[in-house]
Amino acid sequence: MAEPEIRELRYFRAVAEDLNITRASERLGIAQPPLSRAMRALESRLGVALFDRSDPRRISLTEAGETLLKESAQVLDSLDAAVRRTRRAGSQTAALVVTAKPGTATDLLNFVARELRDEPGAPAIQFEVSGFGEQVERVMDGRADLAIIGSPHLDNALAQEVLAVEGRMAALPVGHELASREVLSVADLRGQVFSHRAGQTVAGSNYWSGQRDGRPAGTPVGPVVQDSSQMLEVIALGQAIALLPVTFTQRNLRPDIVYRPVPDAEPYTTVIAWKPGHPSPWIPRYVEAAKRWSGLPR
Amino acid sequence: MAEPEIRELRYFRAVAEDLNITRASERLGIAQPPLSRAMRALESRLGVALFDRSDPRRISLTEAGETLLKESAQVLDSLDAAVRRTRRAGSQTAALVVTAKPGTATDLLNFVARELRDEPGAPAIQFEVSGFGEQVERVMDGRADLAIIGSPHLDNALAQEVLAVEGRMAALPVGHELASREVLSVADLRGQVFSHRAGQTVAGSNYWSGQRDGRPAGTPVGPVVQDSSQMLEVIALGQAIALLPVTFTQRNLRPDIVYRPVPDAEPYTTVIAWKPGHPSPWIPRYVEAAKRWSGLPR
DNA sequence: AGCCCGGCATACCCTGGAGGTATGGCGGAA
DNA sequence: TTCCGCCATACCTCCAGGGTATGCCGGGCT
Incomplete structure (x- = not known):
């Protein structure tokens, strides 16, 4: 007993x-x-x-x-997580590790780092890039302390604050039939957009077969990408369409891809997340600083 | 290693x-x-x-x-929590335990229980009353699965959804000088309202001495109450004033207490909370049902 | 029917490590 | 100095976690 x-x-x-x-x-x-x-x-x-x-x-x-x-x-x-964080706290460089998708939030991180630089005893920020959907796992097991995540992310295992909400654009290869229209709707794209499942990002949700070829349900059939540049390649090759947040599209202009607004797509929400009960007293300070940033005009 | x-x-x-x-x-x-x-x-x-x-x-x-x-x-x-939940899951009555402050949310719980009664395999709801601030602890250690909490509650160790936001009324003893006015402001009440600290609810925040009588900071000096009826007694005796949510005041009319609206008081938020990563697939269903209730007119 | 095989349980042995006692070292107070 | 409080070291004991050998049971194959 x-x-x-x-x-x-x-x-x-x-x-x-x-x-x-x-x-x-x-x-x-x-x-x-x-x-x-x-x-x-x-x-x-x-x-x-x-x-x-x-x-x-x-x-x-x-x-x-x-x-x-x-x-x-x-x-x-x-x-x-306890073991990892304890070891990290012991090995001199007691930095807070922030994990985020590649290309995202560099200005956010710069802002936050600047905001708390003067605070006495404030730990340094160590920035770390991780692949799609890997952030939650890294925060959960103690390899990172804060994550910048784009919703949708399914579970609510982490505490989080919303930093930004933005509309989506469809990324199309030049010459795609839909590229001739100025504004699209989700109905136009059905079955062609990337989808996230089981920690993988797969081109074209219609490639997700329920039980095809005897594979277990949920096995990806379409191309699987690990990061956004791979994703853009797949799009440029005409294999799929992606619904991307506007700020991302502004930073990733390519001659072989065009972006079209999709007003009725679910908005893209950027959140900062951390493990509930994280021992560091600095977590709320950094979150607060990140929220100050999110209130800034851009 | x-x-x-x-x-x-x-x-x-x-x-x-x-x-x-x-x-x-x-x-x-x-x-x-x-x-x-x-x-x-x-x-x-x-x-x-x-x-x-x-x-x-x-x-x-x-x-x-x-x-x-x-x-x-x-x-x-x-x-x-793992041990408690496992034991509970094993002992036949695999009910979800909902914990809430006394007097709150009975209609909410009735609604939720009715909503999911027809679902096949839905567990029963076992309702449990717990004292001020005890809910979070009970959910964390696995004695309960869902909690109905009134904010402010400080940490964010639990996942939560907002169910209701309502204004506050000041509860005054009849004959109190402020009772003659129809509307009050928080400035009128400063230093007289109940406060929650360290898991205790104490009458009159001015009774919280920083370092009086050699006691450590944070030792309560005023009366400490465990539940709302005790609190109302203390109010009726003129020892303190409380800022209570309107729905509570509607259910607790007493001849020796009068309620006056305090529009500038911080609104009272009722949230439903659960432990992140709770194993039961029914948690989201119940939360969803609770949110349907919160959208209902009352 | 007879045999073998996969899979879990039982019986018995062995050893590492958790815990106990005795004692030493060290600094501060009297 | 001496004593006390407190942590560390030395050495012993014993139990429980792990190993090997083997049994039991049901199913499929010949």
Whole structure:
């Protein structure tokens, strides 16, 4: 009835993930019997059945097991984050790490860095570029402290403040039939725009097949891009269309791509996000400075 | 260089809290030497100095130690939450627990419960009343899943959605000199209203002395109340004034108390809050239902 | 039917490390 | 000086986490 140890949670996660104690034990680098015992010990500690063993040759998760799988992910994440942040705090350069998509928010960061430069004891800002959708993960596991993210981003695991809301433009290859029109609507673009799923950005949402070719649902079929320059290449080649925030289009003018406003597209929201309960007292200061910036005329 | 175990984090927290290994070991129920060793082992695992031992007869926390103290609190909280939620998920009645201040939001909860009653597999709602400011804690440690909170509530450890914003009324004892006026302003009430600090609600913020009588700063001197009925008693006795949301005043008419609008008071915001990353897929459904309610005319 | 195989559980052994006791070192107060 | 408070070191004990060997059970193959 006591409390579980970290090791038990890692073991449980491995078992719950492939629902096979023998394989999980190999992945974990231990023998099968200790793992069997560890799982039974965990169940008796919690006083709850985590596995359904009614079928003697395969196990499945009970409701409680499903709950623990998700909850333990949080525990392990926060432990990783604790270790990373502690190590970072110890290694002299106690900088706050800000992670953002390439090309975004350089002026924001310059502003924030300038705003707090004079504050006594203010940590330096270390800027870091990360790929699409990677920001949330990096903040969650402690590799970064603040993230500049463009919505939509699905979960609400992070605390956040809105910095900017802007309209979208469709990025089309020159010569595209829609390029002749001055204003577009989302209906015109259906099935051709990039979509974000499972941490990947894929050209043309119609390429997402439900169950095509026997692949599991959600497997991308179209080209997958990692950053915005790749995305622009794919667009220039006519393989997809993107709905991009206006400030981005102003910074990425290319001779082979034209931009057209799409007034009815969902607006693009830029938020600054951080892990709830982050230990640094400077987080709110930086967020506040970022919001001052967002109020500025541009 | 490996990862710390839960036990080590609990030990560290105890040591970091009273900065005295000997006393901490007594609190933990173990001898002093093992605790000393455990702390050194933790430091070598993390590869970081957590304690400053330059003064040989007292230890203090390094920057990294301060970081780990705050971060480990999160880890331990999320572990407690994981255990609690798992146990709850296992013990048949897999209800979602909603916690709220007494007297609030009964119609909201009725609405939400009705909205999702027909959904197949929807868990029941178990309503729970908790004292001032206790809601956040209960959600964080897994005893509750959703909280109805009135702002201001300081930290942003929880994800939340705004349900209602309403004006405030000043609650005065009948015969109070201000009761003769029809409309008041916050300036009229300065130093007499209830204030929330350190999880306590205290009558008359002027009773909060900085350092009076040698007590540490922040010690309440005025009466401390646990719930709204106690608060109304204190008001009726003329010991303090409260700034209450209008819907509350409509439900709590008393012959010995009069309410007067205070248009310039900070509005009262009711939010529904939950722990980021909560495993239940029903959380967003319930939040959505609550927002439908908040759009309703009343 | 008989056999083998995949998969989990049980029995038993071994060892590392967590925790205990005893004691030393160090600085400050009396 | 002496004593006290406090942390560190030395050395011992013992348990629990891990390993090996083996059993049980159901299903598929011949």
